[in-house]
Amino acid sequence: xxxxxxxxxxxxxxWESILxxxxxxIVESMQELGPCSIAEVARATGRPADGxxxxxxxxxxxxxxxxxxxxxxxxNPERLYDAAADDFxxxxxxxxxxxxxxxxxxxxxxxxxxxxxRTMRGSAAAGRLHCEDDARNFTVVHFVSWLTPxxxxxxxxxxxxxxxxxxxxxxxxHGDLYEVLALASPVxxxxxxxxxxxxxSRRKAASR
Numbered sequence: 001x002x003x004x005x006x007x008x009x010x011x012x013x014x015w016e017s018i019l020x021x022x023x024x025x026i027v028e029s030m031q032e033l034g035p036c037s038i039a040e041v042a043r044a045t046g047r048p049a050d051g052x053x054x055x056x057x058x059x060x061x062x063x064x065x066x067x068x069x070x071x072x073x074x075x076n077p078e079r080l081y082d083a084a085a086d087d088f089x090x091x092x093x094x095x096x097x098x099x100x101x102x103x104x105x106x107x108x109x110x111x112x113x114x115x116x117x118r119t120m121r122g123s124a125a126a127g128r129l130h131c132e133d134d135a136r137n138f139t140v141v142h143f144v145s146w147l148t149p150x151x152x153x154x155x156x157x158x159x160x161x162x163x164x165x166x167x168x169x170x171x172x173x174h175g176d177l178y179e180v181l182a183l184a185s186p187v188x189x190x191x192x193x194x195x196x197x198x199x200x201s202r203r204k205a206a207s208r
Contacts, residue, residue, distance in 0.1 A: 007063070008092075012104045014062035015090050019111040019117075022047065025057050027064050030083040031170075035068035037078040056081060064088065065079035087167075112181050119179040136177070144187060157183055 009015045018024055024043075026191045029044040030036060038056055042049035049198055059065040060081070068080040090108065120138070123129050129138050147155065159182045 003083060004085045006087045006088040008090060008168060009063050010091065012091055012100050015104060017058050017062040017109065018088070019107060020055070021111075022052075023059055023064075024115070026052060026055055027083055030065065030081060031086060032173075033081040035080045037071075037073075037080055039078070041081075043083060079133055109183055111181070116179050116181045124162075152184070159184075 018027065025045045025047070026041055031042060033044060038052050039049050041056075042052055044180075045052075056065060060067065064084055065081050066084045068082040070077040070079050072078075075092045090104065091101070094107060118130070123128075123138075130136060131138070162182060166178075169175070169178075183205070
């Protein structure tokens with residue numbers, strides 16, 4: 001049976017189980033391999049199988065993995081697992097909800113940002129990052145900018161377009177493997193000129 005394209009994880013506690021790098025590797029491997037054994041995941045990730053059983057159990061309990069039956073093994077039947085979906089959404093964060101929901105967003109961003117930095121550090125150490133003339137194989141974009149609700153929607157639309165490009169790459173599996181993260185957050189500052197929006201000029205206001 002085909003997996004659902006997306007699945008929303010029910011609780012903050014369940015979601016936070018995926019913040020572990022090894023558990024993300026397990027889920028990503030099963031998304032690529034389909035129903036498979038822990039031994040196959042161990043070969044795909046280069047990790048010892050004995051160290052994966054506990055993580056798989058946690059991922060099944062939290063809803064990221066599902067049991068997918070058994071098949072004959074060399075000695076005993078092998079238990080199979082699969083990713084519960086092709087993609088996952090975090091629990092909804094309610095306006096005025098508990099601090100644990102807001103903290104979940106921050107912990108998720110922190111874990112993923114650290115993951116991307118580890119990836120860049122490894123590629124830099126291997127001599128794989130390059131920026132020669134107009135050609136480069138990495139990108140880093142950082143802005144602090146004022147956004148109206150309409151402009152923020154433009155940013156979100158660009159992120160959605162980027163996600164569609166990356167989703168095609170996951171399915172086709174051609175080219176080089178990349179790790180990509182896009183973040184945008186409101187800035188909270190209580191001091192300084194950047195804490196106060198600029199008033200529109202009278203001339204601009206009159207021309208509307």
